[in-house]
Amino acid sequence: MKKLIIANWKMNPPTLKKAKELFSATTNYRLQAKNAEIVIVPPFIYLSELLKIKNSPKQSTLATGQIKLKIGAQNIFWATEGAYTGEISPKMLKDLYVDYAIIGHSERRKYAAETDEMINKKVIAALKESLKVILCVGEPLEIRKKGKKAAMDFVKNQLQKDLKGLKGKLLSNKLIIAYEPIWAIGTGISATPETALETIKYIKKLLITNYQLLTPRVLYGGSVDSKNIKGFLQHNEIDGALVGGASLNAKEFKKIVELTNKIN
Ligand code: PEP
Numbered sequence: 001m002k003k004l005i006i007a008n009w010k011m012n013p014p015t016l017k018k019a020k021e022l023f024s025a026t027t028n029y030r031l032q033a034k035n036a037e038i039v040i041v042p043p044f045i046y047l048s049e050l051l052k053i054k055n056s057p058k059q060s061t062l063a064t065g066q067i068k069l070k071i072g073a074q075n076i077f078w079a080t081e082g083a084y085t086g087e088i089s090p091k092m093l094k095d096l097y098v099d100y101a102i103i104g105h106s107e108r109r110k111y112a113a114e115t116d117e118m119i120n121k122k123v124i125a126a127l128k129e130s131l132k133v134i135l136c137v138g139e140p141l142e143i144r145k146k147g148k149k150a151a152m153d154f155v156k157n158q159l160q161k162d163l164k165g166l167k168g169k170l171l172s173n174k175l176i177i178a179y180e181p182i183w184a185i186g187t188g189i190s191a192t193p194e195t196a197l198e199t200i201k202y203i204k205k206l207l208i209t210n211y212q213l214l215t216p217r218v219l220y221g222g223s224v225d226s227k228n229i230k231g232f233l234q235h236n237e238i239d240g241a242l243v244g245g246a247s248l249n250a251k252e253f254k255k256i257v258e259l260t261n262k263i264n
Contacts, residue, residue: 003233003260004176004219004240006039006134007247008074008102019046023053025250031067036260037240039100039134040247041072044088047096055097067257072100072134075108078121090129100132102242104162106182116161123162127174134176134242135162136221137203141183148195152202155179159206168212177203177218178242184222186245193231193238196220201237226255233263 007026013019019042026040042050051071077087093101103126104119119135126133139154163171179200184191191199200218207216220232221242232238240260247253 001215001217001239002037002068003035003263004037004039004217005257005260006072006100006102006178006219006221006240006242007041007253008105008221008242008244009040009042009247010074010107010244011043012248016046016049019043020049020053022248022250023050026247026253027054027069029254031257031261034067035263036257037068037070038257039070039072041074041100041102044073044075047071047073047093047098051096051098067261070099071097072102072132073098074102074105075112076101076103076122076126076131078118078125080125090126090131094129094131098131100134100176101126102134102136102178104158105136106138106180106185116158119162120164123166123175127166127170130174132174132176134178134219136178136180136242137162138178138180138182138185138222144181144183148198151181152199155199155203156206159203159210163211166211171211172213172215175207175213175216176239177207177216178221179203179218180221180242186223188223190223190228191220193228193235196232197235197237204237224256226252226259229256229259230263233260 076090080091103122108114137155137158139151143154144151204216207213217239219240224241224243225246
């Protein structure tokens, strides 16, 4: 299966002009290989303009090579429409031809006080609209310090709540899990490939036994860059990476994509 590389721009860059420049620099080159799929996830406000660039016939993007290029959203709301000031629905995103939605990112759990119950409603709403879900789970440092069992229990508990009522066909081909230990996000201290691998294997086992997924896709996220990407992705079980900070530097992101492409 192709490795999935997701660029989470978070609340960057600060202007539309800069967002267009970053998008073009990130995607405007041809890469003739088949081992990667790219998803760019900009702030909501830039989605329409970037989709126009992506779909313009002139743009010689990754999409014109053999690499797939898709666009995602950083969040969604669970209702389709109505009196929910400031929110964006999965239907609105589908209407723009957005394919993916990140749900439950730890920054939203922290700064927007998103609970597992809210995240569960969002996952259900996204799947109803056939948006592909990138569900983020991962333990904080105080839990990791207690050892690997505590970290795995934490993640299991998040999955249990976030995926409540969902399994099998409802999820297959639409659910991607990003294992993102909170202590590794934006800190420059990534998990070791071994820690990522053992947690991802555990998550896959849960997805197969408890959620009847045949071929679960699980990514690693947390201070990924061009220096450490190979260490993670050389393992078959790690299906890709969620890249934050490093995706804001087009050259660095291009290196990550190229290195991913070379992995068999
Ligand atoms: C993220 O945004 O999910 C992330 C992993 O960020 P960073 O790569 O900057 O750690």
